[in-house]
Amino acid sequence: LDGNTVDAEYEHASFARAAVEYRASLNFVDGRVRKLMTAITGS
Amino acid sequence: MTSLHIFDIAGSGMAAQSMRLNTVASNLANVGSVTGDAASAYKPLEPVFASEVQDPAQPGVAGVRVTRVAESDVEPIKRYEPGNPLADDQGYVYAPNIDPIAQMVNMISASRAYQADVEMINTGKELALATLSVGR
Numbered sequence: 550l551d552g553n554t555v556d557a558e559y560e561h562a563s564f565a566r567a568a569v570e571y572r573a574s575l576n577f578v579d580g581r582v583r584k585l586m587t588a589i590t591g592s
Numbered sequence: 593m594t595s596l597h598i599f600d601i602a603g604s605g606m607a608a609q610s611m612r613l614n615t616v617a618s619n620l621a622n623v624g625s626v627t628g629d630a631a632s633a634y635k636p637l638e639p640v641f642a643s644e645v646q647d648p649a650q651p652g653v654a655g656v657r658v659t660r661v662a663e664s665d666v667e668p669i670k671r672y673e674p675g676n677p678l679a680d681d682q683g684y685v686y687a688p689n690i691d692p693i694a695q696m697v698n699m700i701s702a703s704r705a706y707q708a709d710v711e712m713i714n715t716g717k718e719l720a721l722a723t724l725s726v727g728r
Contacts, residue, residue, distance in 0.1 A: 575719075
């Protein structure tokens with residue numbers, strides 16, 4: 550349309566997707582850390 | 593979230609867009625600034641953006657920088673207004689050649705881009721804080 554090669558909608562969507570994937574990975578890591586903490590402290 | 597470049601990049605975008613909003617405000621404010629000679633008429637301002645790599649280790653990731661604010665070289669509009677105190681000897685005044693509608697469109701575009709940058713920063717902050725609280 551204006552000669553710009555950046556599609557704002559597409560970039561927005563892929564940003565949101567990356568944020569969700571980051572959050573998901575973070576959940577897995579957090580669960581693992583919690584599990585180890587429970588194993589170590591025993592409570 | 594390596595070293596949080598998202599803040600630098602989105603911040604540079606916000607600075608650039610707010611500069612664009614400033615030029616739009618300046619152009620709209622001066623729509624009615626007539627002068628008595630063509631050379632001193634107000635020239636519409638147009639910011640010139642260039643991408644700027646933030647981290648040499650990541651050459652594909654770039655912020656934006658306002659390299660300069662250019663004065664558009666469109667000819668001012670010559671109007672016959674002999675009653676105007678600013679008119680020249682022939683009775684002409686020179687008004688800047690600014691299209692208010694194009695300026696409004698420019699303003700909305702800048703405002704949307706600014707909002708997108710704010711959203712980036714908010715998401716980046718949220719994710720960084722969530723990362724800090726892992727295991728708590």
